[in-house]
Amino acid sequence: VRRPGKKTFIVVGVVALLVLAGASAQAGWLFVLAAGVAGLVGGSLLVPQRLRSFSVERSVPPGTIAGHEVLVTLTVRNPSSRGLPLARIEDRFPGLEPASYVCEPTPPGGTSESRLLRKATKRGVFEGGEVRITSGTPFGFVTASRTLQVASRLVVVPRWVELTSFPILEPASSPRDVLHERARTGAGEEYLGVRPYRPGDPRRFVHWRSSARAGSLVVREYEEHVRSAVSVVVAGADFGEPPDSAFEALVSGAASIGNYALATGHPIQIVMAGKEEVRRLVRPGRNEMLEWLAEAEARDVPLGPLVAAASGSVGPRGTVVVMVTSGGRAEADLRNALATIERAGQRGVALVADAQSWSDPASASVPEVIHDAPGTARRSTIRSIRKGEDLRACLQV
């Protein structure tokens, strides 16, 4: 669709003035001048824009981390037998910051390309986005535009911070945790004793002297370093504008804890609310976890079903991390949720993102949630994070 620009209306006004002046002064050259000026607009209408001949492709890497730059290759192909005009291309790929390109006139059958580093601004899984082509050649008096949907899959995983420690997962974080971390038989390094051979035991574990004494195969038994399972629950509405929002902070926190847990050998489970169901990701690998979190959506739901699902799968020595944004149903359920976790003999840790600091930073106050809040059981910890605070510092306290 061709649309006249602001300049066009100015030109039309100038033409009218020239005609009026020509009629008043009876000066023929003013009509010629008026026709010439109007010809600038008329000429713009005569020059075809050929936007239909633009074929646009976007090439992006399969994945990246929110906030990181990716090399985006934008390609315009001209399959037609006529040249493409000078144009401006706006790429509105949702996962990346919008970018504007100048597309030089592309010859018939030719290709134009640009490689540009662009920042992934938003977490998510993106299948494509629109590209708007605008051309006003030769003078910009009349512009034509066309919007194309250009497919290109990009997974933007949440940002995370590398934690050097996360106290609740350390063996010494609680006296009772020591018991939880007690070894049981397995593939550890501490020697425990011998037992009869079972099919599948490695031959190098056979203790030949005891076997000779017993008359049957006996194998050595070693301690297994058992790590407590961790379940992370993420819920709550979002406040602020992603990527700097309350829910994004929680998702980044979940990714950070998940990465640390995986790095230190703790089995992890992530629980979130789906549209109508509880979504669980059990014992994922790192990439699987990050991609799963990339699709996380903010939902302010009661915590009960989520915590039940999380608590039920970590066992009595497990830890349940509940991450919620303040001010909603999820936060309202927080104390009950922590109580439920404690009743199951598990450790509960809560991370509350202060919604007020994101939605209205000026009036943000110290949140009501406080560390080791009275009224909760000993083993539960409640932490808070506000807009602008360092996530690592908050998680490693």
Add this chain to the structure above:
Amino acid sequence: MELVRRANATKKPEDGIALRVAVLGAVMTGMLALGVEGAISPVTVVLVAIALPFAYWVSWKRRAEDNWHIKIVLTLVALVALVRFIGQLSGIGTLDEIRFPLADLFLWIQVIHGFDLPQRRDLNFSLGSSLTLMAVAGSVSQDMTFALALAVYFSFAVAAFALMHRSEIEEDAQGVLVPKTGGTPYRRRAVPWKEVARGAIATGLAGVLLFLVLPQPSGIRSFSLPFHVGGGGGLFAGGGLLSPDGSDDPFSRMNGSSYFGFSEEMDLSVRGELSDDLVMKVRSSAPALWRGALFDTYDGRSWRGDQDEPTPLGSGSPFLYPPSFSSSGPRAIVSQTFYIEREQANVIFAAGQPDQVFHDGQVSIDDLGALRTDATLTPGQVYSVLSSRGAATPAQLHAAPVGAVPDPMKRYLQLPTSLPERVGSLARRITRGIPDTYGKILAIEDYLRQNYRYSIESPVPPSGQDVVDHFLFDAHVGFCEQFASATTVMLRSLGIPARVAAGYTTGHRNPFTGYYEVRASDAHSWVEAWFPSYGWYEFDPTFDVPPADVQLAETVPLARLIGFVADKLGALLPGGSGALLRYGLLGALSATIGVGLWMMFHKSRRRTAPAPDVVPLTPVARAFYRLEQALKSAGHARRPGETAAETIARSARVTGMTPVYAAASFEAECYGPADPAPEEARRAVDELRKLSEATLGAESSPTTSRPPA
């Protein structure tokens, strides 16, 4: 102070030199056009021609600065220019003359503004202002030389608009998609010639089409007449009518540019050659017959006008037409300005009834109502007239009362006693059964057109025979004076007051200048008939009298062109096919334009694809890109993995230069959190440019290159 600086800070400086040159070209063309048309003095032309490029250079150099101190100075200078303009107004006689000091003011504002054009919008304003200069120049231009100025102006304007559009497209763009097919790097031209050429062709085509269909109304009355009165110094007429080149040859109707009708007596028996010399240009709100002299007394061989001393009309301009001579009834106003090109008789040419005359010199009126000046009209002389022409409808004229002729009008019934009776009989026969005056006039006109031929080579009437009688019954061929005389005499024989007028036909209207160009061969004679309650109305039995009210559609050049061609071709076709021919021509023209447009849209064009590369948009990166290209062509292409700083350092070693800002600014611009300071960036660009040039110089003359340190 900081607030002032911030308020004046340049947000987006325009770096394009080509755009600035194009705008400067347009402004300079406007200025030169004003100079050529005499709207500004030669001294002003020279001063502006020096000051304007300097101003543009200054504004380009300081485009990134806030320039607040320059703005203060410019404001003061602008105020001085305004005061000067107000002072010039005191010498202005008419509103029309304001154009010249206004053009002068605009010009100096252009110069002043030229010192502060940091952004594209400022250049846009300058380009728009240049149009004002062209408009003023066009409004005073009387010939085709202005076409050259227009062609040059639009060339610059088209280039400027194309470059502005490119600048708009590039604004805030992060990337550039450049064509790729492998091989050599893509070269982006400073001036997109193809776009400019395409735009120029499209503009030209659209401009011509629009000009052809754009109505050119001229009936809008301004507050003041569009003229600048210029005095003349002709031959003193001494109260009579003096034709400057009057010939003694009794058989010459025309000698040079002087028509024998502009004298006290018009001898109908003479004839001669008609010259095509341009005698005057008329700027008029409507086409009309330009009347110069009136004749009331017929003696069978010639017409005579008033022989008495004319009566002066007031003491100065404007000279008002006496009410006693004025016609009444519906009138159409016609404003005219006459620009005399060849010396003319001492008459005031005017359409219809000259109500107000603006003339530098004395104006007098004779007993018939014709106006005279005290000296002949000389080339360069300019005068204006506000006229009124009878605008009664045919129905009103048909219904005009027929009654007794008042005494003052009885002189227009005079006929020589020697006039043969058969002339009156013929008039009565032609108008038999027609009760009204208007109907009788039309009947006589029709009769003459159908039964008599126009020829300048008509036979000379025999001595002693009445000229009208000879024309009507013997020769059957004659020229305008004989047609007019025959009509007048027959009307008088019917008791209708009539007189013969002499002057010029409308002439050819130049569609570009808008002036009616009147040539000596346009000299003409026609009839004025008197109607009770309405006064004098013009009738032309030879040709048509232009209508008093011009239809808007008739001012469309295309309609005029088609009409002209149809008239020429219509002469070859049987009668009644004129309208059909016009529609046919219109259809053919529309079809031609349609086919042309279709072909333009569907014509295939194949081009060779240029080579690939990515041209950065930011200034330092672009300069570094050029350095890379220079190094490549000099055989020192950037190595894989080599950082920009290393490349610049290597280039510095090759050329022996020591760049200071280049590397740091490039890294800050490309990788840093903030762009380098404008001053640093400019120095970096300068260093990189010098490195590129030195690198290329080193390549072309190996003796100048230095070995790496």
